[in-house]
Amino acid sequence: MNWNTMLLMRQEIVLTIVILVLLLADVFVTKDKKTVNYIAIGLFAIHTLIGFLPLDAGSLFGDSFRTSPLIFGFKNVLNVGVLLIIMQSASWLNSKMLQYQKIGEFYALIFSSLLGMYFMISAGNFLMLYLGLELSTLPVAALAAYDIHSRKSSEAGIKLILSAALSSGVLLFGVSILYAANGSMYFANIHDNLGHSYLTIMGLVMFFSGLAFKISLVPFHFWTADVYEGAPTPVSNYLSVISKASAVFILMFVLFITLRELKDIWTPMLYIVSVLTMFIGNFFALRQQNLKRFLAFSSVAQAGFIMMGMLAANDLAVSTVVYFLAIYIFSNIGAFGVVQAVSIASGKENIDDYNGLYRTNPMMSLAIMIALFSLAGVPPIAGFFGKFFLYTSAASQGYYALVFIAVVNVTISLYYYLLVVRAAFLRNSETPIPYFRSDLLTRIGIIIVMIGLFFLGLYSPFYDYIQEVSKIVGI
Amino acid sequence: MDILTLFVVVPVLTVVALVFSKGIKAYRLVAAIGMGIQTLMSFNLLYQFLQLREAGNTDVMLFTKDVLWFAPMNIHYAIGVDGISVLMILLTSIIVLTGTFVSWKVNDLPKEFFISLIVLASGVFGFFISVDLFTMFVFYEIAVIPMFLLIGIWGTGPREYAAMKLTLMLMGASALLLVGLLGVYFNSNADGGALTFNIFEISKVHIPLAAQKLFFPFLFIGFAVIGAFFPFHTWSPDGHASAPTAVSMLHAGVLMKLGGYGIFRVAMFVMPDGAHYWANFFMVFAVIGVFYGALAAIKQKDLKYINAYSSVSHLGLVLLALLMMNEVAWKGAMLQSLSHGFITALFFALIGMIYGRTHTRIVTKMGGLLNVIPILGALYVIAGMANLGLPGFSGFVAEMNIFVGAFQHTDTFHRVITIIAVSSIVVTAVYILRVVGMMLMGPTTPEFKNLPKITWYERTGTYILVLFITLIGIFPFWWGGIITESIGPFIKNLL
């Protein structure tokens, strides 16, 4: 091993440095804590940019840590997502958290969690996967309870940490059974030694439920709504996109490569879970008033669509799922961004509060409409392309019935997304949310998201690239 | 930039111009100019098309262009037009233009109104120029979604309910369509070769019969819902009734045509065996729609409801004719699409104008308007006569093509169905004359003794429409010629 090979971990190393610098900065910046925001965002932006430098495929630590253009590219997507989230969270921190001197920690925690994601999606064995998973979950639990003076926030934190502990316990138990069945922790070694037995099925399902918890698939999703509602909006945002996306990513790899032998078991499993997730997520989303809760259930339903895309279990599935995840990250960040901006400006989070929003805040309304339409899959916004490719992926293996169920669900989901659009555009209110101007970073963030939402879909080379790197994975 | 892509680009540029313009006059002007250019372009397209045909170019599609879009899926931005699409584009541009004139007086959020209207139009234009299923589907949905805002914001009555219902039903239909599209796509390599969304390449492939039987209903219903196919037509009365004038025009005039066009261009073209297998089944529903729509229209009191049900009836004829699967009937179907487009647009425009003056659309509350607003009244009578199929207007030509074509079918069942459909002409006369008699004739209702005269922009809009209605009605051979020649390759594939 030499330093050159360590460069494969470049992103992790840089991010670690960023975290350390931030912790130091928090100590040394005493006067104007607001500057910590800019330091953090600036550093992370640099980190994101560095991420785009080319990088080879390879592995480290005896295959515990692997990287490939796809993994690496996906980390970049996560970086962009996190960058957008922290750009939007600065104003929240300034308005709510400044008084408690708790700004630097926020960034440190969120970056630690991201670091966990890195390790998780780069994992080459179950140990690394577990460590990454925990490293990504624990800071988020702390973040969920970050608003220490809010009861809801604490509740969200405790719900998340307890549920997460339970789920990681189940996951560990499952991993131990898989270990018993083949004697190795390394992904590379496992797929040759797995047979069908009661034991492996049990191991598979328990492992799956552990990750399904993070992805919030039904019936492992119950924490989602409560935590999203209670946690500070940036954290909900982070949970709904980054955390979910990376869990999907690693689940996909473990299932497709490591547990390929058990494909005839996990495909029906995904099928069942996918159908349940879409329906339950949608049925609950239908009747939500609180927008964060609403988005929580919507993100549950979206997870169902992702599972549908995964069913094909080939490189098409990988590329479409990754593509969808990238778009999903943008869409959800857009929606949460607006919700958060409105919430900071007026403290209102309910759909009815949005009545007449267009007349007072046209840009915000447009942004949330585009983001929600993207989630619903309305062309020419990127979400449509993402969804369409997911259907294509499922249909390529003949899952037409599932595609049909999915499109029925899209129609249901369109209904509740339209409810928000209806409130903002169609309705008038005696007391609309007054005009406000959110801070520059938020606005830039939302604008980037909007551009991304059109660009990611219409600009096909993006998908072509994903398709290209997914092929190399060799499934 | 090729001549066809401009049809999507110009609306987009108009939208951009609208975004950056200020003041209600500027909005109107920009919208009118943009759509005026669009109309000129569509005439130019027609001219160029005829020139090429004259020069002996016998390709099925002219002005084709094919740009690879999503290479892994073999998705192309593939465009091209034949005679039918050219005429449909002409129809669309004229109706959008007249719609712009008719909405001259929109005061509430005028900018947004015109933007939504033009976005909708760009979707429709895109739909008509596409020959790639994916592209077509994208444009289809672009055309549907602005409807929600247009009805929801500028509508009247239970607008939120209507907007929601319309959007959900149409998007539900497009969901079916999507399943059908994917089914076709993944069977497009049945003869070897790559998967493709290009309808012409798919049509050369023999999709397995089982797949055709399975997926044809998806495509058919998916398209037919927007063509007000019984029993999935219920979005249309509510939608039309609540929509603002221009939107009703555009919706009934153009958007509902996407259904018949899609069935003709896609569903029946790529799955001929499926079409044959299902034709009789759907035909029964189509003819029910024809008769049922007409009967339901008799009882309505709201002008817009009457027209909405009338559309159900008339577009049922389009579907029926398509299912008859012979050249003459298809020609009739296409002519009916055009004709119904102009006629209903005229109808809705007039209803909008009358409503703008009387503030009611309830037939029984009005009377003797012919005395007060003679030109509008006369135009309404013309629209009514055209709608009930009076010779000299477009409706007659279209219906006769359908009836005669359909009746040439050698199977008795088809001919019986045709006769049932023919009987709708009587019912049509009843509901049209009922309205004319109640609303325009008779003693003038006292509160409507003084109504404003027709204005210049109203004249412009309606006269253009009347002109085209009569042009089709008097020179059907010219329109029919363009259509027949374009139908050829499609009908050959089916027989």
Add this chain to the structure above:
Amino acid sequence: MILGVSIYEILTVSTLVFFIGVYGFVTRKNLIAMLMSVELILNSAALNFVVINKYLFPGNLEGAIFSIFIIAVAAAETALALAIIINLYRRVMSLNTDELETMKY
């Protein structure tokens, strides 16, 4: 390897511990008790790793090492959970889960 005790017995024990943990988690109302139940679940998994390593694959130490990591992470988890619980106690003045239902449906 313990003489006279087969892997089955130990695995039975660990499974029992797992389900006791689950049972505790589901039935306890006190947050601390629930945390303890979670620890049981984690420990059963750790036990599994050690036993499987020792009995089935004694050639390397993957399982044993895994269990050490589990213990370490569990400690961190507990610490974090306790911190949140303390904060929550300040807000609610109770550790009963029935108090934690402000967000539902």
Add this chain to the structure above:
Amino acid sequence: MNLSYTVLIPLLPLFMFLFLGFGFKRFKEPYSGWIGTIGMLITALISFYTAFQYFFNYGKVDGVYQKIYAFNTEWIHFSDTLHIDMGVLLDPISAVMLIVVPLISLMVHLYSIGYMHQEPGFTKFFAFLSLFTFSMLGLVLATNLFQIYIFWELVGVSSYLLIGYYFEKPSAVLAAKKAFIVTRFADFGFLVGILMISYYAKTWDFATLTSLDFIHQLSSQVGMFMGFSIITWALIFIFVGGAGKSAMFPLHIWLPDAMEGPTPVSALIHAATMVVAGVFLVGRLFPMFFFFDDGFALQIVAWVGAFSALFAATIAFTQYDIKRVLAFSTMSQIGYMMLALGVSGYEGHEGLGFMASFFHLFTHAMFKALLFLGAGAIIHAVHSNDMNDMGGLRKYMPVTHITFLIAALTISGVPPFAGFWSKDEILAAAFEHNMPVYIIGFVVAGMTAFYMFRLYFRIFWWRDPDYHHAPHEAPKTMTIPLLVLAFMAVFSGFIPFSELVSADGKGFHSHIDWVMAGASVVIGLIGILLAYVFYKRENDLSTRFAYAFGKFYKWTFHKFYIDELYFFVTKKIIFQNISGPFAWFDRHVVDGTMNLIGNKTVWIGEKIKGLQSGKIQDYAMFFISGALFLIMVFWLLLN
């Protein structure tokens, strides 16, 4: 020889329509009337010239009148044999119509200048008249069945517009609507017939359809339905269309109501030209009617005609509205024409009925137009339609009186007036071919004389009511047409019609059977005499008779309640019991289903909200049981 100038005959009126219609604000009374009349005059001259040339110059080749396609162009193409053409067909019957239609139209134009004086929409009226003339000429000159249908619809709409001319009057609106819808219903039959022809004969071209070779070939090819050739059924359907337009029972109900229109319109459309379109149609397709199934369809025509003649004459006894009396008279006379067609043969003298029918059509157009225009003059003077408001008018309106009397004598079949000749031919034809029909015709002849003279005496004699303003004779523009038509009514009977018009085109020489003629004259005179007794002077004889007939009188007075029956069927059954439920069904069942789906989705969402209880324990429960469930499922599947 180039005959394409004939296309001007229909196009000139069309041009006048557009000219007057588009500029109607700019033209003031009476200029638009004169413009229309002059346009009509030119049309009429061209028409007369054409007809004359046809009959006496080039029409007859080898002793047979040819069907000449003066002009023909394809309008809509369906297939190589099936296409809709627009053209001008010259043959004896269209040539006859070329005299009738422009002549009456010209007279009505002229007359209307006076009659429509100071009416609002004066120009509009003339525009519509031109539109009608265009349509009617297009109809009679049609070269194919479909062209007839097209102009058939156009005359329908012109009729609608003109009946509804006084559109502020609710009764006029209703009448217009009724006329249009009833005829539209009949047109549905016509269209079905056309479609059947198109399928089985594969052509609509008249020259082909009526050629004997083609008919024989067709009759051997076409299948049977319920014992008759399918073509026979098609012809029956076509006849339904004809019956609708010609107001044959039971589709006659629109005609009396149509009298709501201005009187010149009634004269032109509802007496002389449009209503005989049905006769013209049957005459056009006469060879088909005659040869398929031994003229079964023709039998139907005969009986429908005979019954309508009798039925209408009966009703005419009891009506008080002078225009309605005339309307029922029209219906009765058209029944006569139908009857004549129905009893006609084909070859030579056998085709007497055919010739008689068109002869009567011609004379009837003259005297009925005269009657209507005379009635118009009277209404113009008295401002009422009701004969109770009239009486003794002979003193005030001498010209009208004389011309009216001539017309009444003509219709009653008194020699030497035109009606005598044509009616006599009809009765002769019926006598030879169908005795029961002859008897009906004979009786109706007497009834006609009675009710016409009832009308005449009630208007011009009876008593002298107290007129607020003394009625005065109509202006010149109105009396000149009366005189012209009276001239025609007197002398047109001497035209040697049988030489010109015949079923097979060859012409024949007809001669009067004086016994038959004498019988019909006698019964006509009896009718007149009875009318004289009842109505010469004011008396209560008629009232007592009416009383004696009781129920029968009441039924007749109410036109046998046919209107009420239709009203019941349309309003109560179709409108309320069919359309209403359809509309309800649509709103509640079809739409209800769609709404139900939506509502149920929301309802499910509401019902399952309890799952999300907010308790971590419950969540864990679901988590574990979900995992266990999946394990169980796949364990079971593994076996």
